Amino acid sequence: MDDLRSNDPEGVIAADKAHVWHHLIQHKPFETIDPRIIVEGKGMRVWDIRGREYLDAVSGGVWTVNVGYGRERIADAVRDQLVKMCYFAGASGTVAGAEFAERLISKMPGLSRVYYANSGSEANEKAFKMVRAISHKHHGGKKGKILYRDRDYHGTTIGALSAGGQQERNARFGPFAPGFIEVPHCLEYQAQPELAGPDYGVKAAEAIEAVILREGPDEIGALCLEPVTAGGGCIVPPTGYWEKVQEICRKYDILLHIDEVVCGLGRTGTWFGYQQFGVEPDIVTMAKGVASGYAAISTCVTTEAVFDAFKDADDPLGHFRDISTFGGCASGPVAALENMKIIEEEGLCENSAAMGEYLLEGFRKLEAKHEAIGEVRGLGLFAGIELVESRESRKPLTEKLVGRVQAEALADDVMIGAANRSVPGYNNVLLFAPALIATRDDIDRIV
Numbered sequence: 001m002d003d004l005r006s007n008d009p010e011g012v013i014a015a016d017k018a019h020v021w022h023h024l025i026q027h028k029p030f031e032t033i034d035p036r037i038i039v040e041g042k043g044m045r046v047w048d049i050r051g052r053e054y055l056d057a058v059s060g061g062v063w064t065v066n067v068g069y070g071r072e073r074i075a076d077a078v079r080d081q082l083v084k085m086c087y088f089a090g091a092s093g094t095v096a097g098a099e100f101a102e103r104l105i106s107k108m109p110g111l112s113r114v115y116y117a118n119s120g121s122e123a124n125e126k127a128f129k130m131v132r133a134i135s136h137k138h139h140g141g142k143k144g145k146i147l148y149r150d151r152d153y154h155g156t157t158i159g160a161l162s163a164g165g166q167q168e169r170n171a172r173f174g175p176f177a178p179g180f181i182e183v184p185h186c187l188e189y190q191a192q193p194e195l196a197g198p199d200y201g202v203k204a205a206e207a208i209e210a211v212i213l214r215e216g217p218d219e220i221g222a223l224c225l226e227p228v229t230a231g232g233g234c235i236v237p238p239t240g241y242w243e244k245v246q247e248i249c250r251k252y253d254i255l256l257h258i259d260e261v262v263c264g265l266g267r268t269g270t271w272f273g274y275q276q277f278g279v280e281p282d283i284v285t286m287a288k289g290v291a292s293g294y295a296a297i298s299t300c301v302t303t304e305a306v307f308d309a310f311k312d313a314d315d316p317l318g319h320f321r322d323i324s325t326f327g328g329c330a331s332g333p334v335a336a337l338e339n340m341k342i343i344e345e346e347g348l349c350e351n352s353a354a355m356g357e358y359l360l361e362g363f364r365k366l367e368a369k370h371e372a373i374g375e376v377r378g379l380g381l382f383a384g385i386e387l388v389e390s391r392e393s394r395k396p397l398t399e400k401l402v403g404r405v406q407a408e409a410l411a412d413d414v415m416i417g418a419a420n421r422s423v424p425g426y427n428n429v430l431l432f433a434p435a436l437i438a439t440r441d442d443i444d445r446i447v
């Protein structure tokens with residue numbers, strides 16, 4: 001077969017059209033238009049195979065390339081590691097695995113154990129399995145139910161979709177796993193009017209408590225939440241929410257599992273999103289920004305207490321009977337280690353916080369001018385613009401119009417995102433997650 005990597009854009013596009021089944025999209029339009037093949041990236045910019053340049057305001061489409069493209073030091077570290085020792089799993093560890101775990105834990109007071117996997121979905125599955133195993137081992141099968149929130153997303157596998165609060169993503173994939181219970185979201189802008197007000201955060205958390213009481217607290221093992229709901233429409237938790245959530249979890253002895261797959265590694269302006277709300281989770285999962293897309297790695301990080309629940313040499317099923325084959329790839333932790341060093345040395349958490357503020361300022365100026373902007377939300381370099389028919393009605397703009405805004409940005413060579421369709425009407429939020437290296441000039445262009 002001819003070498004498709006040679007200078008043959010049309011050949012590559014034809015091969016893609018003929019054989020690649022792309023994620024997330026409807027393929028029918030590819031009968032008349034070509035897929036975009038991205039061939040190069042540097043910083044915040046990418047180039048397609050026909051030489052067109054884009055400003056990437058979505059970090060690789062799904063908020064992953066936190067440190068930006070073209071980081072030679074990550075590539076070098078991965079290459080050196082692969083040549084020396086590419087892989088080992090099970091009881092045998094790797095130097096990179098130990099070093100990255102130690103560095104990661106140094107940023108996560110209260111947590112101490114790192115379980116390696118490959119994707120956000122898988123990391124969340126690990127957490128769910130831990131909760132279920134603890135339920136069987138220590139609670140006689142009680143405390144096995146897992147709460148998740150409307151509009152949150154925790155992954156694409158059937159288990160993770162069972163904890164999925166975005167209806168469109170779940171449609172046609174059921175039946176799902178039993179024992180996952182939905183609780184309400186915390187988006188004041190679209191909340192029932194009688195709940196809105198200065199104590200909305202506490203009321204939204206109390207709505208979770210009401211579900212716990214309805215199900216029976218001794219049935220609930222864990223509550224799984226995104227710190228800032230990402231794909232569900234950039235929902236920044238209201239004041240008082242997390243404090244109350246933590247209090248409720250402690251009161252009913254419920255493990256708090258925070259899904260940092262998007263927010264982790266600086267995205268919201270601190271190492272982890274939950275650290276801005278003063279909460280102390282029992283389990284934290286992360287993926288995308290862990291190695292910024294330079295390698296496939298995710299982790300499920302726990303307290304020593306969760307880890308200890310699996311220590312019983314006399315019980316043949318007492319350990320965590322789970323594996324991730326590619327959790328043994330040394331390329332993951334070695335890329336993650338370099339990624340963390342870059343974030344630290346270049347002050348990217350701080351830049352994310354500062355540029356995030358600047359981005360929101362820019363959007364708020366737009367908000368003043370456009371009736372279609374219902375609300376601007378964000379934390380660090382994750383921001384959303386909720387588009388509505390009018391401020392009065394707060395009725396979401398249709399998906400088609402949101403798509404048009406995205407298309408117009410793209411025509412201007414800027415890639416922006418949109419929330420995932422949930423219950424009809426929830427797909428009206430434009431999403432922005434540029435790399436954490438963004439400058440004021442980049443932000444000005446995005447705005």
Ligand code: PLP
Pocket residue numbers: 062118119120121122124153154155156226230231259260261262287288
């Ligand atoms: N959790 C959250 C909050 C996500 O946004 C995603 C993906 O977008 C996932 C989990 C699933 O991650 P992955 O696609 O790596 O399985």
